[in-house]
Amino acid sequence: MRWWDIDQVLELEKELFPEDTWSRGMFWSELAHSRGPNATRRYVVAEEDGRIVGYAGLAATGEQGDIQTIAVARDHWGSGLGSRLLAELLRAATDFECTEVLLECRVDNVRAQKLYERFGFEPIGFRRGYYQPGNVDALVMRLSDPAASVTPVTPVGPVPPATEDDGVEGTETHG
Template sequence: MRWWDIESVLRLEVDLFPDDAWSPGMFWSELAHACGPAATRHYVVAEAGGRLVGYAGLAAVDRTADVQTIAAARDHWGTGLGARLLTNLITAATAFECHEVLLEVRVDNLRAQRLYERFGFAPLGIRKGYYQPGNVDALVMRLADPASPTPAAQCPVQGQGSVQGSAQGTKTHG
């Protein structure tokens, strides 16, 4: 993800997460930490047919990675795009030499939970009232060893589009 992607990312963000969409400033702040030798973030976008159809981001601090956001356009649900984005983030976590990857996902988002479970994420706990508005709880999930991918993470995912980003640079809505 680069600064020129933010406008398209925001359109998708508002469509998918109208009640708690990130602001432009939040994306700018994340990208500011994605550059240079001291980078602690990794953000990517996915494009298909010249259109931005997904994005994902990861923060890495003290050998722990945290999935900040992952999103796929509705017309790309079920195509494997989410798996490609998650694979990219896990690869970045390994490049950052992280020993674990954490994420939060809405307790009512079973589709995303199934994706994370296929990659080896296991439930760790609940954060009460994490998603606002509405006081929706978040399920905290953990991948204990991102350097040892599960069979789901090792399989190439078929589908159109490409995920673009750098494994060295760089919210979970599931």
């Protein structure tokens, strides 16, 4: 993703995240950290015939990667594009030498959770009232060893129960 993509990205952002839309400034700020030798971000877009139909971003802090956002145009859902974007972020996490990747996801976003589970993410806790307004909880999910999960894996057996975590810190992410 480059700065000239932001207009199209914002259109998708407003439609797909109507309650916690990122501003233009947030995308500018993220992209400012995505270039050069000290880059800590990787943002990608998926384009079809000049139209942006998906985007995703990862932040790396030391050995921890965070999925900042991931989104696919509604008319492309179920085509495997979400999986391709997530795989690209996990490749980036591997390049940043992250040993784990974390994300927050609305507890009611079952579709996204299924996508993450297919790549081996496991629920590790909740952040109460993370998404404002609306006071919606976030499910925190974690993937250890992103290098081993750049292709989806089918989870075997039940995933461990999530635990409580009331601490809300940092930028509100939707990935």
